[in-house]
Amino acid sequence: MPRNAEQKPATKGTTASKPRKPRTAKAVASTLRLTGDRLVVRIPGNGERKSAGGLLIPATAMPAPKRLSWGDVTLIGPEVRVAKQGDRVLFLPSAGLEVELDGEDLVLLRERDVQAVTEAASTAKDRTPGQYL
Numbered sequence: 001m002p003r004n005a006e007q008k009p010a011t012k013g014t015t016a017s018k019p020r021k022p023r024t025a026k027a028v029a030s031t032l033r034l035t036g037d038r039l040v041v042r043i044p045g046n047g048e049r050k051s052a053g054g055l056l057i058p059a060t061a062m063p064a065p066k067r068l069s070w071g072d073v074t075l076i077g078p079e080v081r082v083a084k085q086g087d088r089v090l091f092l093p094s095a096g097l098e099v100e101l102d103g104e105d106l107v108l109l110r111e112r113d114v115q116a117v118t119e120a121a122s123t124a125k126d127r128t129p130g131q132y133l
Helices: 025-031
Strands: 036-040 069-076 090-093 097-101 103-108 114-118
Touching: 036 090, 090 103
Parallel strands: none
Antiparallel strands: 036 069, 036 103, 069 090, 090 114, 097 103
């Protein structure tokens, strides 16, 4: 009998493959909980930088990164004290672990690896007027 002439119905032991919908960022953020003092940071750009003369320096050309990077905090653990979601943090990229969530490459850090924190950009309504001398 030809192979595709008659197909058997799926039984209990077999699973029929169904197309899955890709997860959205909200789905991962709502289901993923970090432990301890962990932060997940999104690094803007692709890791490449330019020299003063305008030449492109690929991320693979540098032996050991000694340059700190800024990143946006996307997820935080329950014991993080210095940063909150949406803040920008300064950290050494080699201190973190790379992780892929929903096809996006992110960095997993410990709070002790964060060197500085800036608050999320505030709107004009949130700012208080300063003194002008």
